[in-house]
Amino acid sequence: SQKIEQNSEALNIQEGKTATLTCNYTNYSPAYLQWYRQDPGRGPVFLLLIRENEKEKRKERLKVTFDTTLKQSLFHITASQPADSATYLCALVYGGATNKLIFGTGTLLAVQP
Amino acid sequence: NAGVTQTPKFQVLKTGQSMTLQCAQDMNHNSMYWYRQDPGMGLRLIYYSASEGTTDKGEVPNGYNVSRLNKREFSLRLESAAPSQTSVYFCASRGLSLSYNEQFFGPGTRLTVL
Numbered sequence: 001s002q003k004i005e006q007n008s009e010a011l012n013i014q015e016g017k018t019a020t021l022t023c024n025y026t027n028y029s030p031a032y033l034q035w036y037r038q039d040p041g042r043g044p045v046f047l048l049l050i051r052e053n054e055k056e057k058r059k060e061r062l063k064v065t066f067d068t069t070l071k072q073s074l075f076h077i078t079a080s081q082p083a084d085s086a087t088y089l090c091a092l093v094y095g096g097a098t099n100k101l102i103f104g105t106g107t108l109l110a111v112q113p
Numbered sequence: 114n115a116g117v118t119q120t121p122k123f124q125v126l127k128t129g130q131s132m133t134l135q136c137a138q139d140m141n142h143n144s145m146y147w148y149r150q151d152p153g154m155g156l157r158l159i160y161y162s163a164s165e166g167t168t169d170k171g172e173v174p175n176g177y178n179v180s181r182l183n184k185r186e187f188s189l190r191l192e193s194a195a196p197s198q199t200s201v202y203f204c205a206s207r208g209l210s211l212s213y214n215e216q217f218f219g220p221g222t223r224l225t226v227l
Contacts, residue, residue: 043218
C-alpha cells in the first residue's frame with residue numbers, strides 16, 4: 001500500500017533562516033503532489049502543487065521540489081517568520097479523476113523570533 | 114463566499130448513539146470528501162463523492178455512511194458510534210479544473226465518543 005513519511009519530529013528554526021521539510025513516499029508513482037498548511041484547530045489550506053514532470057515550483061517565499069527517482073519532495077520556506085509556524089502536510093494524489101489524496105502525518109514547524 | 118462549512122463544531126456522544134455531521138460548500142464544486150484526522154495517523158479518507166448522486170468508499174469507511182444530498186451538501190452519518198470513532202472530521206471539496214486540483218477544507222468537527 002502507499003505510504004508517505006514526513007519528519008515526525010518538530011522542526012525548530014530561527015527567524016530569517018530557511019526551513020526545509022521532507023516528504024518521502026513508497027509504492028507509488030503519483031502524477032502530482034500537494035502541500036498544505038494546517039494551523040491548530042483549523043482545516044488544512046492548500047499551498048502548492050507540483051507535477052511529476054516539474055522539478056521545482058515557487059510561490060513567493062515557498063519552494064517545492066519533486067524528485068520522482070528518489071520518491072521525495074522537499075518544501076522550503078525562505079526568510080522564515082514566526083507566522084510561518086504551523087503543521088505542513090504533504091499529500092499524494094491518486095485515483096485519477098476522483099483526485100483522492102493520501103496525506104502524510106505532517107511536520108510541525110516552529111519559527112523562533 | 115463562506116467556502117466549506119461544517120456543523121457541529123464539537124460533539125460528545127455515548128457509545129451506540131447515532132449522529133449526522135453536516136457539510137456544505139458554496140463554490141459550485143463537483144467533488145466532496147470526508148476525512149478523519151487522528152494523532153500520528155494523518156488525514157484518512159472515509160468517503161468521497163465525485164459528483165452529485167455518486168458516492169464511494171475511501172480508505173476507512175467502516176462504521177460510516179454518507180449522503181450527497183445535492184451539489185452543495187455532503188453528510189456523514191455514524192449509525193452506532195464507537196470510541197474508536199473519536200476523531201476530528203474534515204469535509205473538503207474540489208472543483209473541476211484542468212490545471213489545479215486543490216481541495217478546500219472546512220473547519221472540522223471534533224467528535225468524542227465515550
